[in-house]
Amino acid sequence: MTGFFKRVVCADGFSMSVQAHNGSYCHPRRGGAEIYESVEVGFPSAPEPLLMEWAESPDEPTETVYGWVPVGVVRRVIESTVDWSRVRCRREYNPGALRGKKITSFVAAGLI
Helix, strand or coil: CCCCCCCEEECCCCEEEEECCCCCCCECCCCCCCECCEEEEECCCCCCHHHHHHECCCCCCCCCEEEEEEHHHHHHHHHCCECHHHCCCCCCCCHHHHCCCCCECCCCCCCC
């Protein structure tokens, strides 16, 4: 298992944990994958309607994990609000280059 990644913090203050490794609900279920189809989101700072379909405990939206959330959904949640100056990525992130593609090596690895 690789280490846990820091929370994603968006420009508007919304934050959430996004994990992708062999101990999380993601696909593929291993650390260091080149491409993740889905990731685990956890404990968002506020309820997020786009994530509710994957909530383990929908009655407690800020106290639960969201398993196997498609990367495209995570990207929609954060892309318009994330403050990129506060996110540390393992690879350079270029939103324009990723349109219509899966996010690689998770910049959910520091996160998206």
